[in-house]
Amino acid sequence: MKKKYVIPALITGVVVMAPAMAEEEIVENESQWENSVDFGLSLSKGNTDNLLLRFGLQTEKKDGPDAYFGSASYKYGEEESAATQDEILGKATWKHAYSGKNFFGLRVDARRDTFADIDYRFSLNATYGYYWVDTETTVFSTELGLGITAEDKGLGNTTYLNGLFDQHFEHKFNENAKFYQSLAFSPRLDDLEDYRIEFEMGIETKITETIAFKVSFEDRYESRPAAGKEENDLKLITGLSYKF
Template sequence: AQESFAEEFKLINGDQITGKVIKETEEVLFVETKAIGTVALKKEFLVPEKIVEELESLKEEREKVSLWQKKVSFGYNVVSGNTEETQFSGTFEILRKTEADQWEAKIDSYIASANTKENARKFNGFLRHVFNLGDQDQWNIFTKLEGDQDRFANIAYRSIPSFGVGYWFIKEADFKATIDAALGYEYTKYRDGSPTDKEMVVVPHGYIEKKLFENIKISQNLTLYPSLKDTAKYRFHSETALENSISKNISFKISFIDDYNSIPKGKSKKNDTRLISSINYSF
């Protein structure tokens, strides 16, 4: 019985009627519906079938496009006077999201110099796959591969493959809050020839975002890397950001980033902070 009422008729005013054609003339369709019985539809008020097909096709294409979200950020600061300083930062992010899962990747770069002498060069990024559990999308499991290089922190390269579980407390347009935790294996090779570190780490992470005004939001992103072998050894990465949307695709962002290492190798300092202003373009 359900199949006999599967045909849909779209009207030019936006209404839609589902039912079965029981009679047709040159000007009118007589449609039997479950809810209101037989309805007479003048053909002149129906959206042509060809247009309906084109609209459905366009809708499907838009849904395919909306699966992908991409963002490029660029920051460049110049300070002159007693000290000549330049800072460059660049970020590329890509996200593919469906109802069941999502893929996301991010690459960050930061280069700075003072009096024409380079004093910072950082590269980091990750690839992450998240699989949603249940219909509410609150719980999820994920796998992640992180990598970074920091010339002036004595890091030739570091990689951390990990597996974990996450939970969304709130996921609204004006407020978001989530936590997750993963178990990973950290491999770090140093530039000065120090012994390579190979150890298991726990990776707890938290993120919170709040819309302050219509076009302004603030966020806090914090990731910890405590060692399972040595309780005195840990790192954390913190980013506090204020972002102002200028248009649908363009925003201005100020970020304060703090990278801390409790036991750095060589002559590296424990704390490394940056204040970055950037222009973001989403597409």
């Protein structure tokens, strides 16, 4: 149960501490954090009883050369009163742009998934990347990183060095709709056949000034999952997002 509180603590720590690594700059009009709370619920009763619940928090800010992002989510599912999903995810990034469209940064990822037999996984990466497109409506970036991962995947504690390739794309069609997509590839450096791929894409459409409808697709692939577990973990999620 304690691990559920470690993930949000790590996310908060990176978002708060990362600015200290960049040069201090005086900004007359400081940009504001953009925050959102996501909620999704699917319930069916009858011949089959199903329940799927998702709760998420997200915050981001772009302040001069610095960009910050943090998220945490929890998913829980039941089928015929038996639990089928129980997953916590966390992510925090800091990027500091310099020399045009180049940037460096830090990234923390965390995961606990009962049914994938991942008791915990924490990854800390230092990254270097490039903004291929960075406008008011479109952002496309790629980055390479090197880091360390600590995990317990059914066989006890393991710590190892990992590589990282990350790609992110986001486009605002107008004031009311946007599309986002990301891809991360992380191999274990002492065994390149042991790697994971995380893919996500989604569409968000405003219903009101503060409420949006979201549809997202996630695919988490483990080349060497825990014993008896599937390599692919696919999820299609719909829900509402409240922005503040």
